[in-house]
Amino acid sequence: MSFLKxxxxxxxxxxxxxGNAHDYQTGDWRTFVPQFVEENCxxxxxxxxxxxxxxxxxxxxxxxxxxKGIILDHCKGCGICATECPPAKKGKAALVMVREEK
Amino acid sequence: xxxNLKQLTQHEELLTGGHRxxxxxxGSNILRQIMLTAGQNTVVGGATGCMEVVTTIFPYTAWRTSxxxxxxxxxxxxxxxxxxxxxxxKKRGDLPREETGRKNFIAFGxxxxxxxxxxxxxxxxxxxxxxxxxxxxxxxxxxxxxxxRSSATPLGAFTSTAPxxxxxxxxxxxxxxxxxxxxxxxxxxxxxxxxxHWKDLATKVEKALxxxxxxxxxxxxxxxxxxxxxxxxxxxxxxxxxxSNFWPLFEVENGVYKINQKPKERSPMENWMKQQGRFKHLxxxxxxxxxxxxxxxxxxxxxKLLKLEEMTAK
Amino acid sequence: xxxxxxxxSGNEAVAYAxxxxxxxxxxxxxxxxxxxxxxKFAEFVANGETETEMILVESEHSAMSAAVGSAAAGARTFTxxxxxxxxxxxxxxxxxxxxxxxxxxxxxxxxxxxxxNIHCDHSDSMGGxxxxxxxxxxxxxxxxxxxxxxxxxxGEHMDVRLPVMVNYDGFIISHTADALxxxxxxxxxxxxxxxxxxxxxxxxxxxxxxxxxxxxxYYFEHKASQLATYERVPGIVQSVSEEFxxxxxxxxxxxxxxxxxxxxxxxxxxxxxxxTCKDVIDEYREKGVKVGLLKIRMFRPxxxxxxxxxxxxxxxxxxxxxxxSFGGQGGPVFMETRSAMYGQQVPVxxxxxxxxxxxxxxxxxxxVIDDLQKVAAGEELQLINLLGIRS
Numbered sequence: 001m002s003f004l005k006x007x008x009x010x011x012x013x014x015x016x017x018x019g020n021a022h023d024y025q026t027g028d029w030r031t032f033v034p035q036f037v038e039e040n041c042x043x044x045x046x047x048x049x050x051x052x053x054x055x056x057x058x059x060x061x062x063x064x065x066x067x068k069g070i071i072l073d074h075c076k077g078c079g080i081c082a083t084e085c086p087p088a089k090k091g092k093a094a095l096v097m098v099r100e101e102k
Numbered sequence: 103x104x105x106n107l108k109q110l111t112q113h114e115e116l117l118t119g120g121h122r123x124x125x126x127x128x129g130s131n132i133l134r135q136i137m138l139t140a141g142q143n144t145v146v147g148g149a150t151g152c153m154e155v156v157t158t159i160f161p162y163t164a165w166r167t168s169x170x171x172x173x174x175x176x177x178x179x180x181x182x183x184x185x186x187x188x189x190x191x192k193k194r195g196d197l198p199r200e201e202t203g204r205k206n207f208i209a210f211g212x213x214x215x216x217x218x219x220x221x222x223x224x225x226x227x228x229x230x231x232x233x234x235x236x237x238x239x240x241x242x243x244x245x246x247x248x249x250x251r252s253s254a255t256p257l258g259a260f261t262s263t264a265p266x267x268x269x270x271x272x273x274x275x276x277x278x279x280x281x282x283x284x285x286x287x288x289x290x291x292x293x294x295x296x297x298x299h300w301k302d303l304a305t306k307v308e309k310a311l312x313x314x315x316x317x318x319x320x321x322x323x324x325x326x327x328x329x330x331x332x333x334x335x336x337x338x339x340x341x342x343x344x345x346s347n348f349w350p351l352f353e354v355e356n357g358v359y360k361i362n363q364k365p366k367e368r369s370p371m372e373n374w375m376k377q378q379g380r381f382k383h384l385x386x387x388x389x390x391x392x393x394x395x396x397x398x399x400x401x402x403x404x405x406k407l408l409k410l411e412e413m414t415a416k
Numbered sequence: 417x418x419x420x421x422x423x424x425s426g427n428e429a430v431a432y433a434x435x436x437x438x439x440x441x442x443x444x445x446x447x448x449x450x451x452x453x454x455x456k457f458a459e460f461v462a463n464g465e466t467e468t469e470m471i472l473v474e475s476e477h478s479a480m481s482a483a484v485g486s487a488a489a490g491a492r493t494f495t496x497x498x499x500x501x502x503x504x505x506x507x508x509x510x511x512x513x514x515x516x517x518x519x520x521x522x523x524x525x526x527x528x529x530x531x532x533n534i535h536c537d538h539s540d541s542m543g544g545x546x547x548x549x550x551x552x553x554x555x556x557x558x559x560x561x562x563x564x565x566x567x568x569x570x571g572e573h574m575d576v577r578l579p580v581m582v583n584y585d586g587f588i589i590s591h592t593a594d595a596l597x598x599x600x601x602x603x604x605x606x607x608x609x610x611x612x613x614x615x616x617x618x619x620x621x622x623x624x625x626x627x628x629x630x631x632x633x634y635y636f637e638h639k640a641s642q643l644a645t646y647e648r649v650p651g652i653v654q655s656v657s658e659e660f661x662x663x664x665x666x667x668x669x670x671x672x673x674x675x676x677x678x679x680x681x682x683x684x685x686x687x688x689x690x691x692t693c694k695d696v697i698d699e700y701r702e703k704g705v706k707v708g709l710l711k712i713r714m715f716r717p718x719x720x721x722x723x724x725x726x727x728x729x730x731x732x733x734x735x736x737x738x739x740x741s742f743g744g745q746g747g748p749v750f751m752e753t754r755s756a757m758y759g760q761q762v763p764v765x766x767x768x769x770x771x772x773x774x775x776x777x778x779x780x781x782x783x784v785i786d787d788l789q790k791v792a793a794g795e796e797l798q799l800i801n802l803l804g805i806r807s
Contacts, residue, residue, distance in 0.1 A: 011614060015625040073119070179482045187487075
């Protein structure tokens with residue numbers, strides 16, 4: 001493990017690099033991983049709003065936001081997205097939890 | 103102010119991934135949803151607790167806004183200091199940069215930091231009228247230190263300091279009604295919500311930020327570790343807490359109660375409780391009376407809430 | 417600089433000094449004997465003499481917490497307390513120093529409970545001596561005022577960034593009218609200068625995370641960096657004092673020396689008791705006894721080198737403590753002083769006095785000087801003694 005140099009530490013122990021937790025990997029916590037089944041997706045954004053880990057990748061450039069997939073660096077595999085996926089309730093899940101091969 | 107998900111997706115993510123909350127934590131999702139509505143020009147204060155710990159493990163921070171943590175019991179006082187400093191600096195033209203638009207001050211704490219050890223500091227800050235929103239993420243016990251009972255823990259729940267055993271059946275008291283204690287401060291806005299109800303949550307955050315003066319939000323936070331449930335169902339438990347009337351969605355604007363969702367048919371508490379390991383012992387023979395007490399209490403509280411809505415209607 | 421000669425209580429004098437700094441924010445909670453200082457300051461605010469925003473909190477714990485929030489937001493901030501109020505703040509007193517926030521605080525020294533007592537001793541300040549603040553002690557209203565003006569410059573210096581506590585004795589200084597010279601408001605503000613922050617929560621373009629969870633891999637490095645700061649403090653205190661001296665004609669050192677040049681016997685003391693000692697020393701000097709006084713002004717950081725140098729080669733030293741360390745070896749001033757003198761062959765004895773506001777009178781000083789003479793003559797006395805107690 002490498003450490004910040006003492007000269008890189010800020011007075012008062014504060015962090016000036018806002019949002020740098022983005023560089024931290026929590027993806028390796030996973031046992032299960034959500035698999036994105038694009039053809040079933042209605043792009044409702046429920047998975048995105050309910051994700052505790054900001055791990056749903058979306059495209060907001062168009063008229064309507066589009067689900068693109070999972071940010072695997074951050075996804076902890078909790079399965080909330082798959083539970084809340086509306087098409088799943090009709091048997092056409094756009095997110096399916098599968099055991100991850102490591 | 104109708105909120106929709108399309109709009110929210112246009113907002114900046116101010117809580118990054120890579121924080122260390124447990125898998126399935128609905129608390130980090132609460133923070134994320136709040137910040138989507140609050141926006142960049144926000145100063146956040148956190149009381150010691152799960153959310154403070156998991157978002158700021160040195161040298162990492164998940165916050166893209168400014169954030170301050172000082173201690174467990176003083177989040178409201180700390181943020182009231184920052185808010186006062188803002189007014190003082192602004193008045194004298196001493197702010198670090200010219201600003202247009204609203205500056206938000208949000209303090210958050212868990213139920214331990216809010217119902218218990220931080221209650222005095224919170225009460226003082228609300229009474230003084232600071233322009234800040236205090237958010238309690240209520241997971242109904244001290245989860246960060248290992249699931250000890252708090253005054254927010256419901257009757258009968260198993261915690262590590264009030265466990266179920268041969269002669270005791272979990273917590274022996276009902277939870278404190280903090281939301282109503284905050285209403286008694288006669289502040290402009292008080293509300294309860296959950297992260298499942300994203301539209302309700304975003305609307306309430308916006309209202310809370312918009313009022314001139316203090317506002318308080320109490321947000322139920324299902325905790326897979328402390329409540330013992332599968333990580334995938336946290337949002338469903340938030341939904342069902344509302345459907346059972348255990349956690350009604352309501353708001354109090356300038357003293358006027360409004361219940362935001364009235365279940366057509368309230369679901370029995372047992373359905374909700376059966377999905378959580380913390381209530382497992384209550385379903386053993388001999389504990390029927392406790393289950394009945396829990397249901398009676400929830401129903402009584404709901405009836406009172408209906409009356410309050412009726413009494414304060416304009 | 418022409419200065420007005422005024423008659424003020426210590427509390428009023430400090431309130432003037434704080435007003436002259438034009439602080440952005442003051443947090444306040446009442447406790448005797450500090451209250452009067454905040455009353456005076458609140459009057460200034462009510463009359464528009466300073467634009468300070470006051471946060472009238474519901475406890476001292478919140479007073480210090482709000483001060484931390486305010487200072488972290490980038491505002492010049494002060495508070496004040498005494499005794500139990502300081503004890504209640506204690507957790508956040510450490511936080512203020514660790515976050516490197518140059519908050520100023522008047523600590524109007526009063527005994528800690530129990531039993532409850534409202535009068536002066538130094539047990540409040542001494543309880544927080546390892547928290548990381550700079551501790552200045554004052555002998556009278558003049559020195560309280562001067563310390564309260566210099567405190568801002570010291571704490572806010574970019575090489576320091578530490579909170580500063582201005583200690584003055586409860587009632588003895590705080591409530592006694594005294595003559596002092598005061599700088600005109602503008603001159604004082606020019607000396608103190610406009611506030612500059614080292615970081616602020618209020619710049620949305622440069623967000624900071626303050627007070628993160630700091631575990632085994634960095635906490636110690638942060639503490640090492642904080643520890644190194646205290647090495648720099650004395651030099652900055654000295655330069656600020658010299659500049660203040662040039663402006664006012666009153667120059668201060670870490671310790672004040674009184675009749676020390678040829679002194680064989682030395683009393684070491686903090687605060688208002690120094691005045692009492694000086695009077696008795698004058699009497700003994702007239703009788704030909706070579707006794708002097710070393711008054712410690714800056715207790716934190718402890719001026720080890722100066723104390724070791726000034727006490728070297730004397731025949732006997734008596735350290736007076738207005739607080740006790742229960743179960744420890746003498747009072748805190750004694751322990752620090754004796755430790756600074758390690759390796760010297762000078763006998764040092766300790767006298768605990770004045771707890772809970774017990775009068776410190778001329779006879780007690782005489783007793784100490786008489787003892788010093790005996791020790792200098794080779795007699796071995798009790799190491800730790802109580803003064804002014806009924807037997």
